[in-house]
Amino acid sequence: MCGIFGYTGRKEAQPLIIQGLKHLEYRGYDSSGVAIQNGLYSIAFEKTRGKIKNLEEALRRHPLGGHTAIGHTRWATHGTPNQLNAHPHLDNENKIAVVHNGIIENYAHLKEKLKKSGARFRSETDTEVIVHLIAKYYRDDLESAVRRALKDIRGTYAIAVICSKEPGRIVAAKLDSPLVVGIGDKENFLASDVSALLEHTNQVIFVENGDLIVINRDSVKLTNLSGRPVHRPSVKVDWNVAQAKKGGFPHFMIKEIFEQPGIVTAILRERIRNAKIHFDELKITASEFKKIKKIVVIACGTAYHAGLVGKYILEAFADIPVGVDTSSEFRYRNPKVGKDTLVIAISQSGETADTLAGLREAKAKGALTLVICNVLASSLSREAGGVIYTHAGPEIAVASTKAYTAQLALLYLLGFYFAGIFKTLPNSKMRKLLKEFFQIPSKMQRILELYKREETEWAKNAHDFNKRYHAQLEKYFSTDPLKRKRSPNGFFLYLGRGINFPNALEGALKLKEIAYIPAEGYPAGEMKHGPIALIDENPWVICIAPASGTYEKMISNIQEIKARGGIIIPIITEGDNQMRKLNPLYSIEIPRCSELFSPLVTVLPLQLIAYCAAREFGEDIDQPRNLAKSVTVE
Incomplete structure (x- = not known):
């Protein structure tokens, strides 16, 4: 930039x-x-x-x-x-x-x-x-x-x-x-x-x-x-x-949220030429890729969540098994990687210490290595066998937004690239998917335009939570530090299924990072294996529920929450009358798109929810406490 x-x-x-x-x-x-x-x-x-x-x-x-x-x-x-x-x-x-x-x-x-x-x-x-x-x-x-x-x-x-x-x-x-x-x-x-x-x-x-x-x-x-x-x-x-x-925006974070449709558009325009995917800086040949039998993604924080989405993408497009590890765990468990393994390291800065150590471990074991990062000539890009740059421009806010969507966009394109190498997608199917991919930025833009029109309503909902949450704080936190033995019951639970489960993790992380609100992301199907014990009238449950192959399952999960008095905020496909009948606190509608590309769309409301909550609390949104933009120590 x-x-x-x-x-x-x-x-x-x-x-x-x-x-x-x-x-x-x-x-x-x-x-x-x-x-x-x-x-x-x-x-x-x-x-x-x-x-x-x-x-x-x-x-x-x-x-x-x-x-x-x-x-x-x-x-x-x-x-x-x-x-x-x-x-x-x-x-x-x-x-x-x-x-x-x-x-x-x-x-x-x-x-x-x-x-x-x-x-x-x-x-x-x-x-x-x-x-x-x-x-x-x-x-x-x-x-x-x-x-x-x-x-x-x-x-x-x-x-x-x-x-x-x-x-x-x-x-x-x-x-x-x-x-x-x-x-x-x-x-x-x-x-x-x-x-x-x-x-x-x-x-x-x-x-x-x-x-x-x-x-x-x-x-x-x-x-x-x-x-x-x-x-x-x-x-x-x-x-x-x-x-x-800040371009007239009050914070860099909201500015960077609004930059995302343009960044995805730029990535598509740069990388797709004559219906083919081009990674000019890659340095790894098709013949080298053809030797791999499995893929392992390593990353930290938000980049790890991008890697989890990438697992769904790469397995669907390339028909190859994909594992995803947090970088800090990967190097300490004697990972089973070798010459038949491609290890993909994802990092915004290209300097993340744990990811760099994991990359070196993979190289030492003979794995083919590839980095997806935003910074040219960073340590990761210099040490990896190949590199793909996101070209998202500098991200000033500590909480990552546009780097995440840029990483997702490149993982989709990498999936298409591998599909071409491994011949796992017919050309007609690939052209159809690429055509839809080009429509995604406009759908992202529609969400942001809706937010601008309804910002007052978003702020009101954040204010409502603020009042409720502080009441919980006063109830459960005594002024005597010796009596601070439990957290308030007010918290957020984020639920998603399939390719949108990683966005549940990402939404919860954003809320924790900048609003300091307890939040947890879970696969919706796992709710009955523990988290349902926390459901009463206190938690707010964000349900990522666009049209998908598991939509009916998500409806059942939401009914379970509603039966226990939980406050439901679903993210739904526009025109979803079935979800409205469940009478949620309020719902956030997104443009209709295929389940495959939906993470690029559903993540925007999650980022905006965190932003609105942090703004309502008066927190330092761009520089939250205890966090650094680039974590260069282990």
């Missing part, structure tokens, strides 16, 4: 670019760079790996003068995080510079064509094809060259371009990656989000998909890719910088 900042005006651009990039640091990055029109008919630039302070130090030694510049913080997706792959990228004559957020899906094809026409590539990135395309089409009109280049590109982008022959001008464009223009007094700005602009202006234009923008010191012109003028009103933003970094 890279950051772009651009400036054109009367002031020296270099310090403004550095300050703008610092406001974008929270988005995550592994390198940074700046390109400036220096008035010498070429582009001056500097790029460094690591923190922005490294770029500052380089510019202190070799300052760059000029009044028009673009800067970038890079979160690596194609190519390792090093100085060569950092942005900006320049053409072979150093006349044109580009910074880019997004993914160019057809970069490999374009790169080969450009090489044949004489372009010399310096990096491993997909972005570099953009600058060479623009240089190819440049005929003393940067706007026209950018427009022609973008018509050749398939993928997502926010780009900013400068050319030494057109001083004082920045050309930019957007498709499915954020971009905002800041309007100043005889100066204008460009950034990935509002937070980087508010130090200079609160008058902004939010760029829309398909827009191409030409920014000069005194003007901003917007057109579409066909050259037709478009009008985007400038708006006054009343946020402060902290609010802006």
Whole structure:
């Protein structure tokens, strides 16, 4: 999730670019760079790996003068995080510079064509094809060259371009990656989000998909890719910088919850080309995969729950046995893995100590190893035999949300990939499933839109629980610490069946993590083997009950809860009248989808329930007590 900042005006651009990039640091990055029109008919630039302070130090030694510049913080997706792959990228004559957020899906094809026409590539990135395309089409009109280049590109982008022959001008464009223009007094700005602009202006234009923008010191012109003028009103933003970094949301967690449909869409667009699954960074061949007889998934916390969903997916698609272990237990039980085993390690950070130790144990026993993680060049990705990156962007909130759905999305795609290798799904069935998969993000988006419309009702329900729960606390917790012998009866029980059972665990974990409410996830069929003893009028029971092959069984479980006075909150498929007849406290409806893909949809209400409860309690949602984002100790 890279950051772009651009400036054109009367002031020296270099310090403004550095300050703008610092406001974008929270988005995550592994390198940074700046390109400036220096008035010498070429582009001056500097790029460094690591923190922005490294770029500052380089510019202190070799300052760059000029009044028009673009800067970038890079979160690596194609190519390792090093100085060569950092942005900006320049053409072979150093006349044109580009910074880019997004993914160019057809970069490999374009790169080969450009090489044949004489372009010399310096990096491993997909972005570099953009600058060479623009240089190819440049005929003393940067706007026209950018427009022609973008018509050749398939993928997502926010780009900013400068050319030494057109001083004082920045050309930019957007498709499915954020971009905002800041309007100043005889100066204008460009950034990935509002937070980087508010130090200079609160008058902004939010760029829309398909827009191409030409920014000069005194003007901003917007057109579409066909050259037709478009009008985007400038708006006054009343946020402060902290609010802006959260996109106007009150917390990073809710911002990241709302990013999930877009992340799943981006994963599908990046990985599926011509009805085939592509893992360009994988490094493990199909012939190596064909030797495996079983799969073991190791992970911790939320990633472990993703692995449990992955078990259902991989067994259904690849027809191969899958075991799932918590990483902290895997290495201590002499796991029976070997050359016929694929061990998949899942970790958001790629640095989870227990998972790293488990991976090393698997390698020592000769297993084939694969990592699914979010951070390029992390310890896990360096040590594994193969890696697949989620490309979900940095996750700021400690409680994981978007990393979880990104992991699920890749596990589905890995299932399809294995089905192609092992020939376990007919092509017609695979095409049908992929078609449905592409519809899932819109169903996720519908839930979030419903939440926005009914946020007051969600808050009311959280408030009702808050009052009830605190009454339990007062009843069962004496002020005398010696008498604190039992927990309050008020708690949450999460029930699910089949592929949605792991989401019951995940929902309970989220509530514990950020609201500090006792909660437990259980397979609904196991309720009568113990948890039913806790059911009376106190616990709230969240039942994940979409249309499925076990729906009737779930109805029976809910009737058992109701008979004992339990408070029921079912997550149901829209139009489910049978569940409504059970008169739950309230129900949460989700769009209809197949049972197979339902975890991507049912998890959203679970995340929102935890968020609303924590907000009602006034807890520190983004940084809950005693927890760390990356657990690097065992």
